[in-house]
Amino acid sequence: MFKYVKTIKVVVFLFCLLPLGIMVYDGFQRNLTADPIDELLHRTGIWSLRLLLLTLAMTPLKILTGQVGFIRFRRMLGLFTFFYATLHLIIYTWLDLGLAWGHLWEDIVKRPYITVGMLAWLLMLPMAVTSNRYMIRKMGKKWKRLHQTIYLVIGLACLHFIWLVKSDITEPLIYLLIGLILLLIRIIHHYYGQHTVNQRKFKKGSNHTA
Amino acid sequence: MKFKNTHKDHQVTDESIYKSRRKLIKAGLIGGASVLSGSSMALTLPKHKTNPSFVIDELTEERDATTYNNFYEFGLSKSAPAENAGSMKTEPWTVEIGGLCEKQGPVDLEKLISNFQIEERVYRMRCVEAWSMVIPWMGFKLADLVKYCQPTSDAKYVYFETLYDPQQMPGQKGRSIPWPYREGLRMDEAMNELTLMTVGMYGKKLPNQNGAPLRLIVPWKYGFKGIKSIVKIKFLDKQPVNSWQAIAPQEYGFYANVNPNVDHPRWSQATERRITGGFSLFNSRIKTQMFNGYEDYVADMYQGMDLTKYY
Numbered sequence: 001m002f003k004y005v006k007t008i009k010v011v012v013f014l015f016c017l018l019p020l021g022i023m024v025y026d027g028f029q030r031n032l033t034a035d036p037i038d039e040l041l042h043r044t045g046i047w048s049l050r051l052l053l054l055t056l057a058m059t060p061l062k063i064l065t066g067q068v069g070f071i072r073f074r075r076m077l078g079l080f081t082f083f084y085a086t087l088h089l090i091i092y093t094w095l096d097l098g099l100a101w102g103h104l105w106e107d108i109v110k111r112p113y114i115t116v117g118m119l120a121w122l123l124m125l126p127m128a129v130t131s132n133r134y135m136i137r138k139m140g141k142k143w144k145r146l147h148q149t150i151y152l153v154i155g156l157a158c159l160h161f162i163w164l165v166k167s168d169i170t171e172p173l174i175y176l177l178i179g180l181i182l183l184l185i186r187i188i189h190h191y192y193g194q195h196t197v198n199q200r201k202f203k204k205g206s207n208h209t210a
Numbered sequence: 211m212k213f214k215n216t217h218k219d220h221q222v223t224d225e226s227i228y229k230s231r232r233k234l235i236k237a238g239l240i241g242g243a244s245v246l247s248g249s250s251m252a253l254t255l256p257k258h259k260t261n262p263s264f265v266i267d268e269l270t271e272e273r274d275a276t277t278y279n280n281f282y283e284f285g286l287s288k289s290a291p292a293e294n295a296g297s298m299k300t301e302p303w304t305v306e307i308g309g310l311c312e313k314q315g316p317v318d319l320e321k322l323i324s325n326f327q328i329e330e331r332v333y334r335m336r337c338v339e340a341w342s343m344v345i346p347w348m349g350f351k352l353a354d355l356v357k358y359c360q361p362t363s364d365a366k367y368v369y370f371e372t373l374y375d376p377q378q379m380p381g382q383k384g385r386s387i388p389w390p391y392r393e394g395l396r397m398d399e400a401m402n403e404l405t406l407m408t409v410g411m412y413g414k415k416l417p418n419q420n421g422a423p424l425r426l427i428v429p430w431k432y433g434f435k436g437i438k439s440i441v442k443i444k445f446l447d448k449q450p451v452n453s454w455q456a457i458a459p460q461e462y463g464f465y466a467n468v469n470p471n472v473d474h475p476r477w478s479q480a481t482e483r484r485i486t487g488g489f490s491l492f493n494s495r496i497k498t499q500m501f502n503g504y505e506d507y508v509a510d511m512y513q514g515m516d517l518t519k520y521y
Contacts, residue, residue, distance in 0.1 A: 034273075034275075034487070035278060037491065038483070097494060110478075113477075
């Protein structure tokens, strides 16, 4: 499968752009419901969360399948997560609030769901900035620690979602559950999987696989 | 109570009346069209006039007001009601009247409606989720219905219930709300000139997704007070618990008056997104008005009440 990593990367890239493409298309078709700003906020938010989980799924997939190639999609998925989160933030501050900075500040201070959402984006920012080979090499072990804040981000993102829904929190809880399962796989692997065949096999080739 | 025109957006200008008339003529309502028949339904709306005190120029497009709804009986998404409500049978429709009043028992809706004067009123509609619309409703005053029911002197509240029928309302198979949906008003709120028992919108019968065949419209309160598809009306001496209050009492109260100064615990109520129907991607929020702009009609009912406590 991973002989064709480059081809697959192109496919994944296009897949990640698809939600945006559909939003633009629906915009022209007047298909963004009666409240397009709310709809765009919801879609960019939900895709950011889905891509975040997909990013987090790469290491567990490697652990479970032994296919080290999964790791090669992680950066792209992570950057698309940040891309949709940034769109989400822009739509909120620009289209929704009309760049009323006073209102934005009030929201950040007074609305816990905005506070945690904002925090999640801010925590992603340094990860996005350092997601290049130069920074990986330069930061060494610190890089890994920095990028472990992704676990915090997934928690904050789910909290953001739970606190904003009016009544039924099933959907955000499903995302949270997936996040927890992905984390659990890593924890189990970390404590009990050190001596498995897979681990030994990939020890040489793997560099930063957290 | 006088109908004053202190608010910019329900000015009674000749032009605004003319415009809304023109809309009604288009819908075949004015000009001798006294009987309006829906596609295959039997319920007819009696002759009605537009109340010039309640005209707002910029209506929300009908398409938006009829496809963007909160009606959890048909699903949790805004589009679900329009998708799922079509098959609900609204005729014949019986309303059960009871509690502390003279008139008791079931009454056929069409017969009930024939007792009242139907009129069109354009009201702002403010959802607790901080979006709003401007909708031309058609209905009769709840005050007239209350008088018709002859409540006893002990009756202090009017209580309403939505149809409970999971076969027709698939959302009721889930447990998002303790069914049936319940609402209530204090007697003076029920008797207020503004409170409308609504049977139509945009010159037509209410579409199912908007709460056919009979719903409540209380324009100075958040939209969730406007209970849909009403089958039960009861007069009570104690304040009933409305559905959203039952679900989350710290977030939704009995009064639910639109109030930009009292925020929802999780979001601000100071502003709202007005849904017009046009290209609205660059329309940022507008300021929410006290009592949704109906302060002159309703503020005296809440004199001396702490509105941060009675939200």
